[in-house]
Amino acid sequence: MGANLPRAKDALDADLFLFPSTSGTPGLAALVASAAVVPVVAIASEAALDLLQDEFPGILCPEDPEVFAGRVAVLWGAPERRVMMAEAAGRLAAWFPPETNVANLLDRYREPVRAQRRVPAGVGSLQSRGALT
Numbered sequence: 817m818g819a820n821l822p823r824a825k826d827a828l829d830a831d832l833f834l835f836p837s838t839s840g841t842p843g844l845a846a847l848v849a850s851a852a853v854v855p856v857v858a859i860a861s862e863a864a865l866d867l868l869q870d871e872f873p874g875i876l877c878p879e880d881p882e883v884f885a886g887r888v889a890v891l892w893g894a895p896e897r898r899v900m901m902a903e904a905a906g907r908l909a910a911w912f913p914p915e916t917n918v919a920n921l922l923d924r925y926r927e928p929v930r931a932q933r934r935v936p937a938g939v940g941s942l943q944s945r946g947a948l949t
Contacts, residue, residue: 835864843863856868859877
């Protein structure tokens, strides 16, 4: 499987990766950025906190646009710090090989699909609730 996966650095050519949202997949997005050896600036959501620590390999911010923009500006003005954070990002990503991540992601989707298949036909449908009469 690994031979078919693009290298993260080929997919993401950037100096900084910004994730100013608490929704979506901030943990996975930060991991892809880390694999591309790019420092991350993200909102300190639960998913981002699972992977990142402030200053390693990025910066975590409160959900405040002005604070977020200010921290991006400070990091942009500190190229040596960005290089150190990028190197830390690469080391972090090495702990999460793509093959393992893909397998884990697929496992997370398989269980709800299996559970859905175990539900008897008609249970939970609109028709069983009288909505389609």
